Amino acid sequence: MVVAVASGKGGTGKTTVAVGLAYSLAREVQLLDCDVEEPNDHLFMNLEQKRSRPHSIPVPRIDNDACTACGKCSAFCEFNALALLKDRVLVFDNLCHGCGGCTLICPKKAIREEDRPTGSIVYGKSENIEHIYGDLNTGEAMSPPLIRAVKKEISSDKPVILDSPPGTTCPMVTAVKDADFCLLVTENTPFGLHDLEMAVEVLTDMQMPMGVVINRSDIGRSDVKNFCSGKNIPVLLEIPYSRVIAEHYAVGRSIVEAEPDYREVFRKMYSRIEELAAAGRKK
Amino acid sequence: MTICITSQGMEKTSRVDPRFGRCSYFCFYDTDADEYRFEKNSFAGGVGGVGVQTGEMMARQSVKVVLTGQVGPNAYRTLEAGGIEVYPNAEGTIEETVGAFLAGGYTKTEGPTGPARHA
Numbered sequence: 001m002v003v004a005v006a007s008g009k010g011g012t013g014k015t016t017v018a019v020g021l022a023y024s025l026a027r028e029v030q031l032l033d034c035d036v037e038e039p040n041d042h043l044f045m046n047l048e049q050k051r052s053r054p055h056s057i058p059v060p061r062i063d064n065d066a067c068t069a070c071g072k073c074s075a076f077c078e079f080n081a082l083a084l085l086k087d088r089v090l091v092f093d094n095l096c097h098g099c100g101g102c103t104l105i106c107p108k109k110a111i112r113e114e115d116r117p118t119g120s121i122v123y124g125k126s127e128n129i130e131h132i133y134g135d136l137n138t139g140e141a142m143s144p145p146l147i148r149a150v151k152k153e154i155s156s157d158k159p160v161i162l163d164s165p166p167g168t169t170c171p172m173v174t175a176v177k178d179a180d181f182c183l184l185v186t187e188n189t190p191f192g193l194h195d196l197e198m199a200v201e202v203l204t205d206m207q208m209p210m211g212v213v214i215n216r217s218d219i220g221r222s223d224v225k226n227f228c229s230g231k232n233i234p235v236l237l238e239i240p241y242s243r244v245i246a247e248h249y250a251v252g253r254s255i256v257e258a259e260p261d262y263r264e265v266f267r268k269m270y271s272r273i274e275e276l277a278a279a280g281r282k283k
Numbered sequence: 284m285t286i287c288i289t290s291q292g293m294e295k296t297s298r299v300d301p302r303f304g305r306c307s308y309f310c311f312y313d314t315d316a317d318e319y320r321f322e323k324n325s326f327a328g329g330v331g332g333v334g335v336q337t338g339e340m341m342a343r344q345s346v347k348v349v350l351t352g353q354v355g356p357n358a359y360r361t362l363e364a365g366g367i368e369v370y371p372n373a374e375g376t377i378e379e380t381v382g383a384f385l386a387g388g389y390t391k392t393e394g395p396t397g398p399a400r401h402a
Contacts, residue, residue, distance in 0.1 A: 074339070080332025083339045085364035092357050094399070095332045
C-alpha cells in the first residue's frame with residue numbers, strides 16, 4: 001500500500017508526519033521523499049549505506065539539415081518546449097519534460113536526444129526504513145520527471161510512505177498519483193484551511209481516499225474540523241503543539257524520538273488508513 | 284508593418300498589459316493602414332511555455348515590433364528568432380503607447396527584461 005503525505009500549504013508538518021509514521025510501523029517500510037525541490041526527510045534520519053545516482057531527462061536536438069520545418073514537433077509538444085520560427089525549430093530545454101514524443105513524431109527523423117541532468121536519486125537505510133529521495137539541482141524548475149523516477153523505486157512487498165511536495169500543482173499531482181491513500185497535513189489557520197480546501201478539491205478529482213492530520217491543533221482558530229466533517233473527510237490525528245517536538249525538530253530528530261508515545265498513535269492511525277484505503281478501493 | 288501591443292482590453296483606450304505571454308488581449312496595429320485589431324489571448328491560461336507560444340503566434344502573424352511591459356528569457360529568444368523587435372516598459376493606453384513608440388519614445392531591448400515565470 002502506498003500512503004502519500006501531502007498538504008496544500010507548506011510548513012504544516014508533512015515531514016514530521018511522514019518520518020514519524022515510517023519509524024512507528026513495526027516492520028520494514030519504504031519512505032520516499034518526492035519533495036525533490038527540498039527533500040527534508042533524510043535530515044531526521046541517520047542514513048546508512050548511502051549511495052546516489054544521477055538523473056537526467058532526454059531533450060531533443062534538431063538536425064537542421066534534415067529538418068524541413070514542417071512544425072509537427074512544435075504542434076505536438078504540450079509544454080511548448082519546441083517552437084517553429086521562420087525555417088528553424090527552437091528547443092527550450094527548461095520547458096522539456098523529456099517525454100520523447102517529438103522524436104517519435106518527426107517524419108524526417110531529424111531529432112536525436114541528449115541527456116540533460118536535472119538532479120540525483122539518493123538511497124539509504126535507517127532502522128526499519130529504506131529511504132529514497134530525489135534531489136533536484138539548484139535552479140532547476142523541472143521536477144516531475146525526477147519525481148516519477150523516484151516513484152519507479154516503489155516496492156510492492158512493503159508499506160510505502162510517500163512524502164509529497166506542498167501545493168496543488170503538477171509536482172504534487174505527479175507525486176500523489178496512483179497512491180492508495182492520501183494523508184493531508186494541515187494547521188488551524190486561515191491559510192491552512194484555504195490550502196487544505198484546494199488540496200481536497202484536487203484529490204476529489206483524482207478519486208483518492210483521504211484523511212486529515214491537524215498539526216499544532218491547539219494553536220490558531222479556524223474551521224478545519226467543520227470543513228472536514230462537511231466534506232465527510234475523517235480527521236485521523238490531531239497533534240497539539242509541543243515545545244519538546246519543536247526542539248527535537250530543530251536539531252534533526254523525529255517526533256517519535258521527542259515523544260515515543262506517538263509510535264503507538266501513528267500505528268493506530270496506519271490501521272485506520274488501511275481500512276479506509278480498502279473501503280476506497282471497493283467504491 | 285504590424286505592431287503588437289499587449290492589452291488589458293479591447294479598446295484603443297484600454298491599458299497596456301504589462302505581462303507578455305499571459306496578457307489578456309493582443310492589439311495588432313497596422314502602421315500603413317492606421318488600423319487597430321484586437322484579439323483575446325487564448326494562451327493566457329496555459330500551463331507553461333506561454334511566452335514561447337505567444338512569440339510563435341506573433342511570428343506567424345508577421346509582427347515586426349512588440350510593445351509590452353516585460354519579456355522573459357524564453358519569450359525573448361522566440362521573438363528574436365522570429366526577427367521581432369521588443370520594446371519593453373510600455374505603459375498607458377494602447378493609443379498613447381503607439382503614439383509614443385512612433386515618436387521614438389521607446390528603447391528596444393537586447394535581451395530578456397525579467398525571469399521566466401510559470402515554467
